[in-house]
Amino acid sequence: MKKIQEHYIDLGYDTVQCTLCPLNCNIGPSRPGICGVRFNRHGDLFSENYGRVSLLAVSPIEHLPLYHFHPGAPFLFVGSIGCNMKCPFCNTWRISQTAAGTRYYAPEQIIERARLLGVAGLAYTFNEPTVWYEYMIDVARLAHDAGLLNVMATNALISSDALHELLPLTDAVVVGIKRWNSEYYQVACGGRMAEILNNIVAIIQHCHLELSYLVFPDDEAQEAELKEMIKWILELSPEIPVHLLQYQPHFQMKDKETSVGDLFKIRAVVKARLPFVYLSNTTEKDANATHCPGCGVALIRRKAGKVDTSGFKEGKCKRCKAKVTILGL
Ligand code: SF4
Structure with a gap:
């Protein structure tokens, strides 16, 4: 727990407004904000999950x-x-x-x-x-x-x-x-x-920046x-990588998981407009490879935690020399 020094407003009467996120919770004494981890103790705001x-x-x-x-x-x-x-x-x-x-x-x-x-x-x-x-x-x-x-x-x-x-x-x-x-x-x-x-x-x-998006069935x-x-x-x-994630039943939503067929269908819709689209929590063949936007060859293949970057050299596709930004390679 740690006393918070910024991103809040003292509203008086031992009440504070947390301004860390756009929900701007007004938090009365001995109460948490919506996130459950910022807590009003005697008019001071504390980070309850610090450390x-x-x-x-x-x-x-x-x-x-x-x-x-x-x-x-x-x-x-x-x-x-x-x-x-x-x-x-x-x-x-x-x-x-x-x-x-x-x-x-x-x-x-x-x-x-x-x-x-x-x-x-x-x-x-x-x-x-x-x-x-x-x-x-x-x-x-x-x-x-x-x-x-x-x-x-x-x-x-x-x-x-x-x-x-x-x-x-x-x-x-x-x-x-x-x-x-x-x-x-x-x-x-x-x-x-x-x-x-x-x-x-x-x-x-x-x-x-990369984005992920959950695909529902x-x-x-x-x-x-x-x-x-x-x-x-x-x-x-257009260079932003997009990860399409398979919805699976968790917490309050019990619908069956999104089928692999639907995932590939949705991927085709996105890939028609964006070059870097992945089915990131599935293990289906080629769902996670980076393809060259120039010639279509696989630049990077990913499988079971292993990454093969052999199609890529010095920031370019080895085959057609198209430039692709992969930081750290
Ligand atoms: S949800 Fe949490 S972080 Fe957001 S304003 Fe409320 S207390 Fe602050």
Whole structure:
């Protein structure tokens, strides 16, 4: 637990307004905010999850998923508890929506662990990392001082001020887009799509960005939504990698998982307009390969944590010499 020094307003009468994210919770005494981890103690706001680690594991960066950033590099994946959204399909709801067991690690201990393990950096993930803001900033500063990279998987529901403080410490971000539908964002997930899209625009101006998007089964509205999303991405940058994720039943949503056939159908729709589209939580053949936008040859193949970059050399396709940006290669 740590007393919070910024991103809140003292409203008097022992009530505070947290301004870390656009939900701007007014929090009365002895109450938490919507995320469950920022708590009002006698008129002061505390980060209840400061230093509380629920999961710590070494994984290839592809598992975040980040595909165009240091391919194959091991990262120390680290997560806490809490989330400012309430997606009914959350696959990590046991740590995002409940008070799961945690162990305290001082920021220095995380860095020490990362150095001993010889990883390329830290990946803040599992629950929503931005509701771990103060701790993430403390660890990320030490990480950069130690020559380690900082990457995160986030819903991007954070205030613009807080995001701009975090971005200089951040090397890559994958933003999980839930639906291309602001009503669904608000009603089903408790999010704010307009603010999230503004944040995505800010992120790409500072560091490497990839997007993920969950594909639901038998959902006719989704194809039209996807077309809108593609239009928006094309205006931002057609080079952004997009990870299409297979919906699987978790938490409050019990519908059957999206079929592989539907995933490939949706991928074809997206790939007709964007060059880098992946089916990132499936193991189907070729679903995760990076193909050259010039000649179509596989530049990078990914399978079971192994990455084969033999189609790629010095920033170019070996065959047709088309330039493709893959950071860290
Ligand atoms: S970070 Fe948590 S407490 Fe703060 S505004 Fe967002 S949901 Fe509310």
